[in-house]
Every structure is written in structure tokens, then in C-alpha cells.
Amino acid sequence: MTTTASPATVAAPRARRFRITGPLVGTVLVGIVVLFCLLYPLLPGYDAYTQNLDKMLLGPLTDPAHPLGTDALGRDEASRLALAGRITLGIVVAIVAVNALIGLVIGTSAGYLGGKVDTVLMGWADVQLALPVILVLIALSAALGPSVWLMIIVLAATYWVGYARVARGTALSLRERDFVIAPRIQGASRWWTARKHIMPNVAVQILILASTDIGGVMLLTSSFDFLGLGVQAPTPSWGLMISEGQKYIRQAPHLALVPGIAIFLVIIGTNLISQRFTAEGSALFRIAKKGKRA
Amino acid sequence: MARYVLRRLIQAVVTLAIVVSLTFVFGRLSGSPAAILLTENAPQSQIDALNHRLGFDLPIWQQYLNYMGGVLHGDFGDSYRQPGVPSMQLVFERIPASFQLGFAGLAVGLLLALIAAVSIHLTGRRSLRTIFLGFGSLRQAIPDFFFGLLLVLVFSVGLGVLPSLGNADWRAMVMPVLTIATGQFVVYTRLMDNALSEQSVSDYTRTAYARGERHGTVVLTETLPNALLPVLTVAGINLGTFLGGLVIVENVFAWPGLGQLMLGAVYSRDFPVVQSALIIIAVIFVVANLLVDLIYGLVDPRVRLS
Numbered sequence: 001m002t003t004t005a006s007p008a009t010v011a012a013p014r015a016r017r018f019r020i021t022g023p024l025v026g027t028v029l030v031g032i033v034v035l036f037c038l039l040y041p042l043l044p045g046y047d048a049y050t051q052n053l054d055k056m057l058l059g060p061l062t063d064p065a066h067p068l069g070t071d072a073l074g075r076d077e078a079s080r081l082a083l084a085g086r087i088t089l090g091i092v093v094a095i096v097a098v099n100a101l102i103g104l105v106i107g108t109s110a111g112y113l114g115g116k117v118d119t120v121l122m123g124w125a126d127v128q129l130a131l132p133v134i135l136v137l138i139a140l141s142a143a144l145g146p147s148v149w150l151m152i153i154v155l156a157a158t159y160w161v162g163y164a165r166v167a168r169g170t171a172l173s174l175r176e177r178d179f180v181i182a183p184r185i186q187g188a189s190r191w192w193t194a195r196k197h198i199m200p201n202v203a204v205q206i207l208i209l210a211s212t213d214i215g216g217v218m219l220l221t222s223s224f225d226f227l228g229l230g231v232q233a234p235t236p237s238w239g240l241m242i243s244e245g246q247k248y249i250r251q252a253p254h255l256a257l258v259p260g261i262a263i264f265l266v267i268i269g270t271n272l273i274s275q276r277f278t279a280e281g282s283a284l285f286r287i288a289k290k291g292k293r294a
Numbered sequence: 295m296a297r298y299v300l301r302r303l304i305q306a307v308v309t310l311a312i313v314v315s316l317t318f319v320f321g322r323l324s325g326s327p328a329a330i331l332l333t334e335n336a337p338q339s340q341i342d343a344l345n346h347r348l349g350f351d352l353p354i355w356q357q358y359l360n361y362m363g364g365v366l367h368g369d370f371g372d373s374y375r376q377p378g379v380p381s382m383q384l385v386f387e388r389i390p391a392s393f394q395l396g397f398a399g400l401a402v403g404l405l406l407a408l409i410a411a412v413s414i415h416l417t418g419r420r421s422l423r424t425i426f427l428g429f430g431s432l433r434q435a436i437p438d439f440f441f442g443l444l445l446v447l448v449f450s451v452g453l454g455v456l457p458s459l460g461n462a463d464w465r466a467m468v469m470p471v472l473t474i475a476t477g478q479f480v481v482y483t484r485l486m487d488n489a490l491s492e493q494s495v496s497d498y499t500r501t502a503y504a505r506g507e508r509h510g511t512v513v514l515t516e517t518l519p520n521a522l523l524p525v526l527t528v529a530g531i532n533l534g535t536f537l538g539g540l541v542i543v544e545n546v547f548a549w550p551g552l553g554q555l556m557l558g559a560v561y562s563r564d565f566p567v568v569q570s571a572l573i574i575i576a577v578i579f580v581v582a583n584l585l586v587d588l589i590y591g592l593v594d595p596r597v598r599l600s
Contacts, residue, residue, distance in 0.1 A: 134538035141563045144324050146560060223438070227439075260440040264435050266434055268435035
């Protein structure tokens, strides 16, 4: 046994420095993409819809009017990217927000009020393991026809369990604290106490979890868009742009690459930001991860 | 042990019954399929005949009982789009291709993860872990469908050495298997590395070192077998997600498996085919997890006696 191979050395935690630079780099990456999507449509050259059949499948940096080239119908790729980004990011943020809210309310009630909600919550998570989101969405799309609303509803209905578990765990730990018991002694109702004293504390945890979830949800929604189960053409989204780009992968690889890089930047960015929290609150994240699998 | 097995068997049957019932509910959400199957201005008599043939004119509880009865007799309904062809037959035709791809992808991924995790702990180099987990973080930020396209771009368009679709020969398997395996690699390297780290500070490991065992022997014969048990559980639990992910990879590479069949059925609104595929996936999931638990019960007395 050599000294370098001692178990303690191998089990050493990640270098401390990385925990600070990681979130910083992550914020910059996400910031660049978000700012591009928000600001590019304000520039004079923005036009996501006009087709120009003389300028089809132009490569990036070949035409000053089209910095990222054009697609198969001659539409400006940079404008499409910004528009699709607004739609993609908007859907992702909406899904995360709805899930966080549902999880906050249900989880807090389960943790603080206990009882039947608690049992149902735990049982629901088990059913979800056998029926992953993508299969549920496929089944419902086959029955009702694919649409973006169906995707949003399915994701909003299934993804909150992770939040509920964290909220429940936090609420449980707060239950016996003095500042929660004191108002009850003074005659406050259980609901009032839950809303006034438990929820604000739980909400902080939920907010952290939500910010780190953007990447995961983006991965899911863009996959669904790609498969034709989410955003439907002619509305653009990054996943849909890649699926269209796949047809021209030989003549114009940038059509798939550009939106793909955008997705990559957002996901790696949010993952880098979340590393700080996963390091600090790993117990929290272990609870959360159990409840949500795609 | 017999009671433990019985309890798990009952659990498995209940899970399956729930999934089958859910597919029934999903199928009835849209009401009668007449709007999809018949032309827009079909006469009412034709609609009624269709509803009667498919049993949609019965009360809902009777439809449910008929459906469950059919499932128990192995009748899962005919495909809407290929009348007279049992939907389950279409599903069974696709299973070998999916199984081949899924099994190869999972096996390669687990093998790579095993090699990576063991090499971290055999050499004791932290830089190795940084490299593997760094690669893992990058890979995790790329959705499977885009990673597949990147492979196509490099190996089909750029180098021209691999075909970009189909399942003609072994070369067509390389890119889909790589896509799946690298995705699995991330999950299981982290898991095995954590498990090995935990085991490496346990009492029996310290005893082994105290006996004067060499580091390599301790890792391979003492800590590794114990570290592999959680991998089994996680692999079982993740199987549903894994099969769902297979749909995406099959679609990128036009691999003629179950996933492609399901998506095709979504586009053509052929619900019975999707229904049968879902039931088969649920059966695979439940049976695999049953096996995992039974193996666990055999290996670990605490499980079967609890």
C-alpha cells in the first residue's frame, strides 16, 4: 500500500476553489444566452419569418446580414435562434415555476399537517418510477394528438414530487421549532401558522432547487420538441430547430449545431451554478432526486 | 424467504394492474376514435358500426371489464391503422432490435463505468476522478438526441466511416450504442466511485489493510463486491427511464425498435399499438425489479427477514 493510495486521499472532497468559480462561469454562460434571446430581437436586422429562396442554407459568417447563416427557407438563423430561445426558455421557466408552487403547497401541508397527504405523496412517487414522463407523454399524445399544452400539463403534473419531498422534509424539521409553536399557543390556526411561518422558510429551499432544475427540464422539453411531442411547427423551439437541422446535416450542419450549442450552454451553465448547492446541501438534494426521474 | 417472494410477487401484479388500467384511462380520454379513423363526413351509420365493433357503445365500466378480460386472455386489441393485425404482434416484432440496442448500450456503459471507478481507486489519483467526472458533466449537459447528431457529424459526414441510420450491420450499432453508453457512464461512474469511497473507510477494509493485504487486493476483492450491490438497485430503478431514453436514440438513428414504432403510432394516432408497447415496457420494468429484489434477498439476509 502506497501513501498516495490511502483511502482518505481518494475520498477527499472536490477542491474548494471550483465551488466558487463554477457558479460564476455558469452565470456568465446562462447570462450570455438569455441576453442574446432578449436583446437580439431589438436589433434592426431582426426578422425570424421572411423567407428568401435566393439565400437558402447560407453558412455562418458568409453574409453580413445573416451572422449565423440562413435555414432551408432562407430565414435568418440568428433571429430564429433568439425567437426559439424565448419560447423554449419561457416554457422551461413556466414548467419549473408551476412545479415549484404545487410542490411547495402540497409538501408543506404534508410535512406540517401530516396524515393522508403524506401517504399519497409517497405512493405517487413509486408509481412514477414505473411510468417515466416520456412514456406517459407518448401515450397521451397518441390518444389526444401531440401539442405543446399537453407537454406542459404532463410535465407540470408529474415533476412537482421532487419539490414536494424537499418541502415536506423542511416543514417536518420546522414543526417543533419555537417560532412555530409560539403562535399556536397564542391561538393561531394551523393553516395560518403554516402560511405565515413555515412556507417562507420552505420557499427558500424550493427556490434554490428550482434554479438548479432549469437545466434538467430544458433537457426534457427540448427532447420532446425534437421528437415532435412538444412545440409544434411553425412555432420555433431549439429542439424543433435541431430536428429540422438533422435533415440538412450534410449541406448545412450549422442548422443543428447552433441551437444545440445554445441548449448545451444553458444546461451546463445551470449545472455549474447548482454545483455550489449540491455541495452545500447534499442531503436536501438526495431527497429531491428520489422523487423525480424523467 | 417464501413469504418475501410472495409479497414481492403480489406487489408486482398490483403495479402491472395499475399500469394496464392507466393505459385504459388514457385511451378513453379522447372518446371514440371515429374522428381519426373515418373520413370527416362519414355517415352516422358508419360511425355507429365502428363504435359497436370497437365496443365504444357500451357503458364505460363494461368497456373496462372487457378490456381487462381481453388483456388476461392475451388480446390487446387490433391496430387502428393495420386492421386485423393484433397490436401486440407489431410490438413483438420490434422487441429484438430494441433489446439488442438497449442491452449493448447498458453493458458498454456499465463496463466503462466499472473500469473508470476501479482505476480511480486502484491508482488513488484525484486527477483521474476530475477527468472522468468532468467528462461526465459535459456529457450530461448534452441531450442524447444532440449528442447522437454530433457523432453523425463526425463519423458519418466528416470521416464517412459509419452509416448514420438503420441497423444493417455492426457498424450501424456503434453510434447509437456510444450515445447510450456515454449517458449511462456518467450515472454509474459517479455511483460506483461514491460506493467505493464509502466502503474504503469501513471497518472490514481497515482490517484487511491491518492484515497486510495489498491495496489492489483490498479494492478488487473486499470493497468492489460490496460497492456493486447499489449499482444493481439503481439500474433496476432506472430501467423505466432508460427504456424511455431508448425512444429518443432509436429516433435519431432510425433504429427499427419499439421506440420508433411508438412514435410512428403517435403520429398516425394508432393508440392500441402505443398501449401494447407501454404494457410490455411495464412488464419488463416490473420483472427486472422483481429479479433485482430477489437477488438482493438471496444475497442479503436483512432484506428477506425484514
